[in-house]
Amino acid sequence: MKKALITGVTGQDGSYLAEFLLGQGYQVYGMRRRTSTPNYENVEHIKHRINWVSGDLTDLASLIEAVRVSDPDEVYNLAAQSFVAASWPQPLATGHLTAISVTNMLEAVRIVKPTARFYQASSSEMFGKVIETPQKETTPFYPRSPYGVAKVYGHWITVNYRESFGMFACSGILFNHESPRRGVEFVTRKVSDGVARIKLGLQKELRMGNLDALRDWGFAGDYIKAMWLMLQQDEPDDFVISTGEMHTVRELLEVAFSHVGLDYRDYVVVDPEFQRPAEVDLLLGDCTKAKEKLGWTLEVGFEQLVKMMVDEDLKRVRHEAAYLHAMSANA
Ligand code: NAP
Numbered sequence: 008m009k010k011a012l013i014t015g016v017t018g019q020d021g022s023y024l025a026e027f028l029l030g031q032g033y034q035v036y037g038m039r040r041r042t043s044t045p046n047y048e049n050v051e052h053i054k055h056r057i058n059w060v061s062g063d064l065t066d067l068a069s070l071i072e073a074v075r076v077s078d079p080d081e082v083y084n085l086a087a088q089s090f091v092a093a094s095w096p097q098p099l100a101t102g103h104l105t106a107i108s109v110t111n112m113l114e115a116v117r118i119v120k121p122t123a124r125f126y127q128a129s130s131s132e133m134f135g136k137v138i139e140t141p142q143k144e145t146t147p148f149y150p151r152s153p154y155g156v157a158k159v160y161g162h163w164i165t166v167n168y169r170e171s172f173g174m175f176a177c178s179g180i181l182f183n184h185e186s187p188r189r190g191v192e193f194v195t196r197k198v199s200d201g202v203a204r205i206k207l208g209l210q211k212e213l214r215m216g217n218l219d220a221l222r223d224w225g226f227a228g229d230y231i232k233a234m235w236l237m238l239q240q241d242e243p244d245d246f247v248i249s250t251g252e253m254h255t256v257r258e259l260l261e262v263a264f265s266h267v268g269l270d271y272r273d274y275v276v277v278d279p280e281f282q283r284p285a286e287v288d289l290l291l292g293d294c295t296k297a298k299e300k301l302g303w304t305l306e307v308g309f310e311q312l313v314k315m316m317v318d319e320d321l322k323r324v325r326h327e328a329a330y331l332h333a334m335s336a337n338a
């Protein structure tokens with residue numbers, strides 16, 4: 008039975024990847040950091056099937072111990088400070104968690120289990136102020152945020168460990184991917200949650216930033232399969248993963264609001280608080296290499312994804328509202 012260690016298993020991608028690998032018959036080790044309140048929301052349903060190891064990205068000793076305990080065939084390094092907007096007010100923390108920690112993880116693998124295959128969660132944010140469109144593996148990077156800069160470091164250190172030490176280290180350059188498990192501060196989930204709250208009368212407006220930004224949005228459940236495929240190849244390599252379609256934030260709002268019979272223009276307020284110091288105006292990926300070499304395909308399209316997220320938030324918010332109503336009736 009193959010063994011996989013996942014960092015960031017409590018996050019969106021980690022939870023889908025853990026599910027997928029369990030389905031493939033893997034023994035899954037999930038690394039989680041200590042938090043004051045345990046955060047198992049995304050993995051509650053598979054919590055008992057994961058072998059939990061404790062570790063923090065910034066603590067090399069704990070990563071060495073996580074690799075020693077799990078003795079993995081494959082390591083998926085997904086943990087990071089992943090919210091772009093937070094990287095301006097916290098550039099140093101982002102540098103430690105999203106850049107330097109990749110070296111920590113690579114060192115832990117090199118020292119303890121250098122034959123383990125390694126996946127690094129790189130990002131289309133590295134393309135930033137894009138040099139060409141669509142973006143592919145050979146497109147030069149021009150990051151626009153401390154997060155993007157940190158991811159460029161993580162990408163190149165992964166390539167460097169492959170070339171320096173012969174490690175099977177791959178970097179997946181993934182474009183935006185979303186799901187009902189997405190953190191609520193990211194734009195797709197902020198919109199699906201806001202639409203559900205407005206529809207159910209719990210919120211009156213939705214305050215947003217740049218509605219003209221263009222993103223290539225896919226479904227996280229499709230993208231984690233590409234991570235796995237990269238580690239099943241004969242040779243390590245880097246791949247762009249994307250849908251090859253882009254939409255504005257405005258289109259996202261249109262699809263989400265009209266799904267519940269509302270017009271977004273009646274509820275959305277543009278608020279400078281959500282504008283970024285430097286914006287990535289456009290991201291559009293060309294994943295021809297992944298399709299041809301990995302045989303990767305995507306199943307969920309943009310509209311289906313947005314509707315799925317709104318439907319899930321409607322269920323959750325309805326449940327929350329009923330609970331609050333029952334509590335106030337009993338008070
Ligand atoms: P996410 O939901 O924000 O998950 C991040 C994970 O990292 C969480 O499990 C978090 O743990 C963990 N983490 C943060 N700081 C840590 C620390 N100091 N020690 C140990 N664990 C820590 O992110 P995601 O959307 O699943 O993305 C996964 C990875 O892919 C990230 O590296 C992200 O930057 C990258 N990426 C994402 C996308 C996308 O569109 N989703 C695209 C390209 C690249 P807690 O639960 O305790 O906070």
Ligand code: G4F
Nearest residue numbers: 089091130131132182183192193194195215216217220281
């Ligand atoms: O959903 P976002 O916060 O995602 P962003 O910045 O594209 O980053 C995500 O994708 C990257 C891959 O390209 C990942 F590496 C990264 O970890 C993360 O998962 O914002 C998307 C767009 C931006 O242009 C932003 O300015 O939506 C725009 N936007 C407009 N109003 C907003 C808002 N974003 C957020 N979060 N909140 C708003 O109110």
